[in-house]
Amino acid sequence: MLSKLTGFFNRTSLWFTLPVLILLLLILFFSGLVIRTYNELKNFQIREARLEQRLLEVENEFKRKEAYYKRLLEDDSFLERVARQRLGYARPDELLFRFNDE
DSSP, X not given: OHHHHHHHHXXXXXXXXXXXXXXXXXXXXXXXXXXXXXXXXXXXXXXXXXXXXXXXXXXXXXXHHHHHHHHHHHOHHHHHHHHHHHHOOOOTTOOOOOOOOO
């Protein structure tokens, strides 16, 4: 009689333990997925912040170059100065003297 009772409890504890173990495994699995997804979200947020910073830098550089280009088109004295300094141009009646820096 005692052995029948022990067998009954073993079977009921098996039916109770097995779903609990499966539930625990599922909880561990899905919590791992949630943690991995959260880490990916943080990485994407960091990447987004870096890209936004880079975008601001590029926009500022574009505005600076656009102002430079506009000034080249509108200001003749600025255009002449840039042509003389950067390109080495001179007027037809001028002599240019070039010295070595050595």
